[in-house]
Amino acid sequence: MNKRMNTLIFTVALLCLAALQTTISAQGPSDLNSELARARAATAKYHDIFTALEDGFTQVPLSTCHGDANGAVGISYVNIPRFVNQAVNSEEPEFLNYIPTSDGNVRLVSVAYGSPARFRDTRSPDTPGYRPGSFPWLNPVIPSYLEEVSGSFTVFGQQPPRVFEGRWLYLLTAHIWAPNPLGMFADGNPNLSCPE
Secondary structure, eight states: OHHHHHHHHHHHHHHHHHHHHHHHHHHHHHHHHHHHHHHHHHHGGGGSHHHHHHTTEEEOTTOOOEEETTEEEEEEEEEHHHHHSSOOBTTBOSEEEEEEOTTSOEEEEEEEEEEEOOEEEOSOTTSTTOOOSEEOOOSSSOOTTEEEOSOOOOBTTBOOOEEESSSEEEEEEEOOSSOOTTOTTOSOBTTOOOOO
């Protein structure tokens, strides 16, 4: 009887654990899908690039359609006030990415969220070349005397990596307007290509 009771308790515990895992799994993707749907609704107006321009997006300096043999991201437009503000909101992306179309227009394919990485000089103030305060770093190599004071952010449950794009920043692309076989948050999209 005691052995049966233990088996029954063990079986019930396993069933409860399986139910809990199913509930957690169902909540995770559902929450993500809801957040992605809100981001789509908030950015649908930017299919019209003129609306994006009116809302303060400008082409990233020297940006052309960027991508490689593994796929493209497109031409990036940035909203500078959003970018320099450390707060990130999934319904207010800092970047919009467009792919040129054969008729000479562009098509919105993804949004991206970013914030600049900021550093401070840990050397003594009397050291030649010392920089006070916090500042962006515009070189691909970060000297050992610099300490980051900013940090990453979380959006869609993702923490973006720190990358160098002419300056160090945290950047996460969400392919909400063009299906991406590599995943929603992959760097490039092999379904897209830049015109040659």
